[in-house]
Amino acid sequence: MGRNGNGSVGFIGIGTMGREMVLNLLKTGHAVRAFDLNEAAITDIAKEGAARAENPADAARDADIVITMLPDTPHVEAVVYGQHGLLQSPPPGRLIVDMSTISPVAVRRIHADLKQQANVSFIDAPVSGGPLGAKNATLSIMAGGEAEAFAKAEPFFRAMGTTITHVGASGAGQTVKLCNQLVCGINIQAICEALALGRASGVDLNLLREVLLGGAAGSWMLDKLGPQMIEGHVGAGFRIDLMFKDLRLVQEHAQALNVPLPGTALVTSQYVDARAHGEGANGNQALFRVYDRMTNQITG
C-alpha cells in the first residue's frame, strides 16, 4: 500500500514511457514494484523510490494492479504466459492493465485466458501523448474492457493522464489507438509532401508552416514536428521503428476485417524506406528525409 492508502502497483517495462509513468505514480503516493529485462532501468527507478522486482511474478506479488508498458505483442505475451509470468502468479488485486500498443486480437485472447484460467480482469489502455505527455502526466488514455475493471483502474490512470476514456469492450482501446496512429502517419506524410513542394518552389518553410497552422490544414503534427522537419533535427521523439510497428498492427487488423486502407499502405512503404536508410531510431520527423532523398536534397 502506498501513501494515504493509495493502491500499490507492479509495473513492468521501465523504458522511455514507463519510467515517466512510474515517476508520476510514485509522486501521487502509489507504491511501485518495478521490473524490466534491462537491469540498469530497474536500478535507475529504484533510486527514485520504486522497489525492485526479480521477474513479472515478483512485481505482482502484493500489487492491487499490474501495469505493463512494453514494446510489442510478443513482449506482453512473454510477461503473461512465460516463466514467472502473470497468468501463473496474478496480482492479489486481480487486475492487469496493458498500456503498450499491441494487437487487439492478442488483447482479446489474453483477456479471455486471464479471466477463465485465473479470474483476473485485463484492460487494454494504450496511450497517446508521447514522452512529454508521460512526463507531464497529460497522457490521453483509451481503455477497453469491463466497466467494473475500468473503474478500479481509473484512479491509477489519473496519476498518468488527463483524457481518460472507456471506449468499449476488450480490444477497443487498441483499435482506437490504431486509428489514432493511422491518422498520425498519414498526417506526417501530408506535411512532408507540403514541405517538399514548398521547398522546391523556394517558399520560406517557416512562413508556410505558420500559414497552414492558422487554417484548415493545421494539426498537432505540423505544430510539434514541423519545426524539426524544417531544421532537419531528426534525433528525438517517437521513434520511426515504433510507428512502423504500429502501422503494421493497423494493416494486420484491417486485413483481417477486409478493410482496405490505401493511404496507410502508402505511408507504411515510406517507413520501410526510412528504416532501410538507417532512420529507425530517429523520431518520426525523420520521415522527411525520405522526401529529401526523392528530391535530391541528400544522398545515401
Ligand code: NAD
Ligand atoms: P521502450 O523500448 O523505451 O521501453 C520498453 C521497455 O520494455 C524496455 O525498457 C525493455 O527493456 C522492456 N522490456 C522488453 N521486453 C520485456 C520483458 N519481456 N519483460 C520486461 N521488460 C521488457 O518503449 P517505449 O517508448 O516506452 O514504448 C512502450 C510502448 O508504448 C510501445 O508499445 C509504444 O508503441 C507505446 N507508445 C510509445 C510512445 C512514445 O512516444 N515512445 C507513445 C505512445 C505509445
